[in-house]
Amino acid sequence: MRTAAVSTRGRRSAAVIATLTLSVVVAACGASGDERQTAAAPSASQPAATTIDMVDLAFEPRALTVQRGQTVTFLNRGKVTHNAKGADFFSRVVEPGGSYRHTFKQAGTFRYVCTFHPGMDGTVTVK
Numbered sequence: 001m002r003t004a005a006v007s008t009r010g011r012r013s014a015a016v017i018a019t020l021t022l023s024v025v026v027a028a029c030g031a032s033g034d035e036r037q038t039a040a041a042p043s044a045s046q047p048a049a050t051t052i053d054m055v056d057l058a059f060e061p062r063a064l065t066v067q068r069g070q071t072v073t074f075l076n077r078g079k080v081t082h083n084a085k086g087a088d089f090f091s092r093v094v095e096p097g098g099s100y101r102h103t104f105k106q107a108g109t110f111r112y113v114c115t116f117h118p119g120m121d122g123t124v125t126v127k
């Protein structure tokens with residue numbers, strides 16, 4: 001994990017570990033994402049479990065499982081621009097507060113990255 005703030009690296013590392021731990025807990029709960037806020041969700045009909053939050057600098061949850069044909073919304077809750085690029089999709093630029101949707105039509109596990117931030121990545125598993 002790279003960080004520009006070298007002097008606070010220890011503190012940031014602790015925060016990152018806490019974030020990663022939270023992500024694992026969320027992922028372990030499977031489809032449960034109800035406890036998270038959906039303030040900027042573009043559509044009320046979207047189940048919470050199909051939203052991946054883009055925060056600074058991670059995707060949450062980092063690993064998400066969806067059903068084939070389900071649409072995933074990548075929602076930028078961070079303060080800086082992010083994107084999501086997979087093998088067959090690319091959001092280009094997602095500004096803070098913005099979102100991007102992709103429908104996963106094939107089964108498998110698909111890795112994606114934010115091209116702006118090395119190490120900011122995640123996977124969507126489609127069943």
Ligand SMILES: [Cu+2]
Nearest residue numbers: 082114117120
């Ligand atoms: Cu990013």
